[in-house]
Amino acid sequence: MTTGLKKRPRTKTKRGSSSTPCSVHDCSACKIRDLTFCAGIEANELSDLSSISRRMLFAKRHIIFQEGDEANAVFNVTRGTVRLFKMTQDGRRQVTGFLLPGDFLGLASRSGYATSAEAITEVELCRFESDKLETLFERNRQLERRLFEIVDDELAVAQDQMLLLGRKTARERMASFLINLSEREEIRGGRDGAVYLPMVREDIADYLGLTIETVCRTLSQLKREGLIRQSAGHEFELLSNQGLLEMSGPT
């Protein structure tokens, strides 16, 4: 690798103004509840959850929260795609994750949110104020345990990503990325072998520790080799899951 020092001009993001004010949400109608930390909650307790959750809408490119902001709420994505990232003062960026519907966001240490969160597409979120959630935990330990599990999983995912960033080649990173997204979309009811990539090349580059150009070149290579096909603007098809899996590098 060379540096990653390049300071590319980055499209301006917009601050919260266009998020709709909160509106009440009905958790019992939530179609992706089983993917979230709200899974496994008793039917008669769903109203508890509904009562403390608020639906929010963010337009494309709008910031949901920023690294270091005081963390007084957590969220579930119910629609759209979110990017989490850290920035350096000199403009380098590391995307730490992409969130799909059902994913959780808002983890924080004592120094506030650990990353910034930004809407890639239009995004709909369920918002839970931390202190209200704490109160609910008092009565529902199960819910708390579920959240704990989620954090543990996040940590495991982060460690896998360290392996990718520290020890995998560009091709392996791209293959890992495509397979990972494809699997996650399949769980959410996506068509097998189809991958939707709403993020731009720069997002992928900053996620995989590469440059835009390397991402482009690698994608082109994979196309030439018949492993993937670009069926539409942001739509890809994985033509050989097997081949990509082998290429993604051993676990």
Next chain:
Amino acid sequence: MTTGLKKRPRTKTKRGSSSTPCSVHDCSACKIRDLTFCAGIEANELSDLSSISRRMLFAKRHIIFQEGDEANAVFNVTRGTVRLFKMTQDGRRQVTGFLLPGDFLGLASRSGYATSAEAITEVELCRFESDKLETLFERNRQLERRLFEIVDDELAVAQDQMLLLGRKTARERMASFLINLSEREEIRGGRDGAVYLPMVREDIADYLGLTIETVCRTLSQLKREGLIRQSAGHEFELLSNQGLLEMSGPT
């Protein structure tokens, strides 16, 4: 970066045989308690903690647990240094962290321990069986919350490491590493500006996503530039914290 594909012959590790059978431990005498999740526990509850903790000793290079092992215990390091890592089938390794006295280990998702843990030096641990700890949590929510905090912190550290692996140069990585260890050792009572590196170059390389040679080269460079000095085999001195900080790359 090039590949990281190189499969170096690695020194054999030894399996648990040389860990001493558990012996009871007195938590009230623990000198590093304030660094661990046992911090902030009431004096009259320390005996609860003592009753479920067991002291264990691991010789240099011995495995404490392996990635995927069923996770039925967590640990605190009380003496020595531990490395956490993930391995690929083809022999690549990513070290996900080095643990010093006071550090916690044993985080796991549902699929067992997320990483392997190995003693770099002789290591002394406090072992807590998970189910006994769970029972204690029922009576002491504070303890549980503290553990939660620790996991959150780990996640934040992991994300910082992603930034390092994805976006920092070799020099910046080395500088970050030295400063980070120095700060952690200072908290533990180490001499200011002194860093003890019990791990070998290969460990550092696998932690920073570099090769042994690059680690050597970079350390030599830093020495030539008067930023560090090697006072003894594994002892280093940071001669310009300022310079290293600047070099470590912006947060």
Next chain:
DNA sequence: CCGCTTTTGTAACAATTTGTAACCATTCTC
């Protein structure tokens, strides 16, 4: 204390990835 192994250090060379630049396509704006 000696001989072996392991670890560290250095250098020359090679390779992957990046940097740069030019160009095209698409979308947005006025």
Next chain:
DNA sequence: GAGAATGGTTACAAATTGTTACAAAAGCGG
């Protein structure tokens, strides 16, 4: 609908880092 801005792609040069090879130093076991 023209022009600007954004996003994507490719070619080629440059560079950091990896690879290979070998020597020096340190550590270890007998």
